[in-house]
Amino acid sequence: MSSDLLSTVDGGRAQPARPAGPKARIPDCPLARTVEAVGPWWTLEILHEVFDGHDRFADIRHNLETPADVLRDRLADLVARGLLETADETADPQERAYRLTESGRALRPLILVMAAWGNRLLAPEDRSLVLVDAETGAEADPVVVDRLTGRRLDTPGFVFARGPRASAQISARYPEVPARH
Numbered sequence: 462m463s464s465d466l467l468s469t470v471d472g473g474r475a476q477p478a479r480p481a482g483p484k485a486r487i488p489d490c491p492l493a494r495t496v497e498a499v500g501p502w503w504t505l506e507i508l509h510e511v512f513d514g515h516d517r518f519a520d521i522r523h524n525l526e527t528p529a530d531v532l533r534d535r536l537a538d539l540v541a542r543g544l545l546e547t548a549d550e551t552a553d554p555q556e557r558a559y560r561l562t563e564s565g566r567a568l569r570p571l572i573l574v575m576a577a578w579g580n581r582l583l584a585p586e587d588r589s590l591v592l593v594d595a596e597t598g599a600e601a602d603p604v605v606v607d608r609l610t611g612r613r614l615d616t617p618g619f620v621f622a623r624g625p626r627a628s629a630q631i632s633a634r635y636p637e638v639p640a641r642h
Contacts (some may be wrong), residue, residue, distance in 0.1 A: 489628045573603045
């Protein structure tokens with residue numbers, strides 16, 4: 462391993478350096494902040510497991526077929542990002558349970574909408590996983606709506622506008638919030 466991939470932790474033995482997560486090109490862009498907070502692609506897979514009740518290290522490892530050392534690092538990263546917390550810190554690492562933080566739980570709608578979008582790329586008979594109503598078994602089709610009006614947000618009636626603390630880059634691209642009538 463090349464020396465630029467190693468870092469020393471607390472003066473101890475060299476450890477593989479953690480690659481930095483994606484950095485926002487436009488720091489005040491909310492989409493970029495979300496990508497920074499979520500981090501690598503595997504974040505959503507692990508959170509999905511915990512949402513589904515597979516909260517123990519061994520279960521997550523089995524379901525995702527992830528090597529123990531890799532999963533341990535990934536779970537530690539999610540705890541550091543504030544998306545998960547340990548439910549039983551004293552347990553053996555192989556038996557440790559994790560729970561979602563409020564920030565982690567807030568990502569569930571994103572995961573549901575992303576899964577539904579992915580399913581739209583497939584014929585119904587080719588889907589391996591579908592979202593259903595637990596009571597009726599009817600397939601659900603998640604959409605994002607405005608909490609106040611119930612209107613779908615994926616229509617031309619909703620646009621981005623710059624906020625009160627917009628940078629010059631954001632201000633140059635987006636209009637001011639239109640005046641209310």
